[in-house]
Amino acid sequence: MQLKKTLFALIAGLAFAASAHAQLKVGVVSSATGPVSLIGIPQKNTVPLMPKEIAGQKVEYITFDDGSDPSNTVTVVKKLISEEKIDVLVGPSSSPNAMAILDFVAEAKLPTLAPVGTIAIVLPMDDKRRWVFKTTQNDGLVADKLFDHMKANGVKTIGFIGTGDTFGETWFKVASDAAKARGIEIIANERFKRPDTSVTGQALRILSAKPDAVLVAAPGGPAVLPQVTLTDMNYKGQFYQTHGAALNEFIKLGGKKIEGTILGGSVMLVPNDVPDSNPAKKVALDYINAYKAMHGNEPATFGGNMMDAGILLEKAVPEALKTAKPGTEAFRVALRDALENIKEVPGTQGIYNMTPQDHSGFDHRGVELVTVKDGTWALAK
Incomplete structure (x- = not known):
C-alpha cells in the first residue's frame, strides 16, 4: 500500500x-x-x-x-x-x-x-x-467629485452626452444617481458612436434645452468632439468630463475650446500639485x-x-x-x-x-478634481 x-x-x-x-x-x-x-x-x-x-x-x-x-x-x-x-x-x-x-x-x-x-x-x-x-x-467615485463641484457652484440642470456603449450607458446611470442625490436635473440625454465625426444633431438638442452645464462621457479622443461642437455653437455653460478624457491629447485636440473643463482624474495629471503625504505621488x-x-x-x-x-x-x-x-x-x-x-x-x-x-x-484618494488652465492640467478649486 x-x-x-x-x-x-x-x-x-x-x-x-x-x-x-x-x-x-x-x-x-x-x-x-x-x-x-x-x-x-x-x-x-x-x-x-x-x-x-x-x-x-x-x-x-x-x-x-x-x-x-x-x-x-x-x-x-x-x-x-x-x-x-x-x-x-x-x-x-x-x-x-x-x-x-x-x-x-x-x-x-x-x-x-x-x-x-x-x-x-x-x-x-x-x-x-x-x-x-x-x-x-470606479465611475461612481469620479461622479461624486464632479457632482459635488456642480452643486457647490450652483448648477441646477445638466445636459448629458455619452458614447452609445457600456462606457456611456454606465456613466448615465451613475450620473443620474449622483444628480438625483444632489437635486440636479438631467434635462438632455444624448449618445454618439466613438468613430463618429459629427454630433451636430445631438449638440443642437442639448443647446435648445439650455442646461447650466454639460457632462461628456466618452473615453480618449472621442471625448473632444461633443465639447468642441457645442463650443462652436456658442454654448457658454460649464463643461465636465469623466476620467475618460484624462490624457494630454485631449488638450492637444481641443486646444482653447476646452479651456476651463472640469474633470475627475488621478494624481498622475497633477503630481507636483499633490501633497507629499499622498503615497501615490512618488x-x-x-x-x-x-x-x-x-x-x-x-x-x-x-x-x-x-x-x-x-x-x-x-x-x-x-x-x-x-x-x-x-x-x-x-x-x-x-x-x-x-x-x-x-x-x-x-x-x-x-x-x-x-x-x-x-x-x-480605490477610495477618495484615487480621484483629483482637475481643470484645463492655460493649456495644461491644474487642480480645480
Missing part, C-alpha cells in the same frame, strides 16, 4: 511539473490601433516598464493589439488561454472589449486586471466578475519619469492603469507562489485570492484596498 502511495505521489508530481511553467505568463491585450488607440498606445508602451521578475519568478509578457474591436479581443483572449496557457490577463483597453470577455476568463478561471473605466466590469459582483480586478477609478512620478526616459514623452493616465497592474502583481504573485506554481489552475485561483486581499498598496492612480465586494479598491 505504501509503495502504491509513493508511486502515485511520484506520478502526480511529474504531471504537475509538466503542466507548470518555467515562468509566469502574462497575456496583455491593448488597443494600440483603432478608435481607442489614444488609450491603448500608452498602455502598450508601458509593458516594457512592468516587472520582469517577481519573487524569483521570471515574467513573460505575451502582447496583442485588438484594433479596438471587441470581436478581436475575444479571439486573442481565447488564443492566450488555449494556446499560450497564460496565468493572468492584463487588458483590454476599453469597456465594451472587457465586457465581451467576461464569460471566457471566468470559464478559464483566469485572473484579469482590466484597465478600463466602466464599473460594470466588476459590479454587480457575481461568479464571472469575481475573476476581474479593475485598475481604474509612484506616479517614478512611472512618469521612467516612461519619459524610454519613450521621450509623458504617458497618459491610461498607461498608469497598466503600470498599476504590474504593481498589483508584484504584491499578489509572491502569495500565490506559496500555494502553487504558474501554469496550473491552483496558481490562478491562489493569484485571484491574493489580489482580492491587496491592502493599502499605492499605485500611480491612488491607493488599492481590494475586498470580495470591491475589485477596484
Whole structure:
C-alpha cells in the first residue's frame, strides 16, 4: 500500500511539473490601433516598464493589439488561454472589449486586471466578475467629485452626452444617481458612436434645452468632439468630463475650446500639485519619469492603469507562489485570492484596498478634481 502511495505521489508530481511553467505568463491585450488607440498606445508602451521578475519568478509578457474591436479581443483572449496557457490577463483597453470577455476568463478561471473605466466590469459582483480586478477609478467615485463641484457652484440642470456603449450607458446611470442625490436635473440625454465625426444633431438638442452645464462621457479622443461642437455653437455653460478624457491629447485636440473643463482624474495629471503625504505621488512620478526616459514623452493616465497592474502583481504573485506554481489552475485561483486581499498598496492612480465586494479598491484618494488652465492640467478649486 505504501509503495502504491509513493508511486502515485511520484506520478502526480511529474504531471504537475509538466503542466507548470518555467515562468509566469502574462497575456496583455491593448488597443494600440483603432478608435481607442489614444488609450491603448500608452498602455502598450508601458509593458516594457512592468516587472520582469517577481519573487524569483521570471515574467513573460505575451502582447496583442485588438484594433479596438471587441470581436478581436475575444479571439486573442481565447488564443492566450488555449494556446499560450497564460496565468493572468492584463487588458483590454476599453469597456465594451472587457465586457465581451467576461464569460471566457471566468470559464478559464483566469485572473484579469482590466484597465478600463466602466464599473460594470466588476459590479454587480457575481461568479464571472469575481475573476476581474479593475485598475481604474470606479465611475461612481469620479461622479461624486464632479457632482459635488456642480452643486457647490450652483448648477441646477445638466445636459448629458455619452458614447452609445457600456462606457456611456454606465456613466448615465451613475450620473443620474449622483444628480438625483444632489437635486440636479438631467434635462438632455444624448449618445454618439466613438468613430463618429459629427454630433451636430445631438449638440443642437442639448443647446435648445439650455442646461447650466454639460457632462461628456466618452473615453480618449472621442471625448473632444461633443465639447468642441457645442463650443462652436456658442454654448457658454460649464463643461465636465469623466476620467475618460484624462490624457494630454485631449488638450492637444481641443486646444482653447476646452479651456476651463472640469474633470475627475488621478494624481498622475497633477503630481507636483499633490501633497507629499499622498503615497501615490512618488509612484506616479517614478512611472512618469521612467516612461519619459524610454519613450521621450509623458504617458497618459491610461498607461498608469497598466503600470498599476504590474504593481498589483508584484504584491499578489509572491502569495500565490506559496500555494502553487504558474501554469496550473491552483496558481490562478491562489493569484485571484491574493489580489482580492491587496491592502493599502499605492499605485500611480491612488491607493488599492481590494475586498470580495470591491475589485477596484480605490477610495477618495484615487480621484483629483482637475481643470484645463492655460493649456495644461491644474487642480480645480
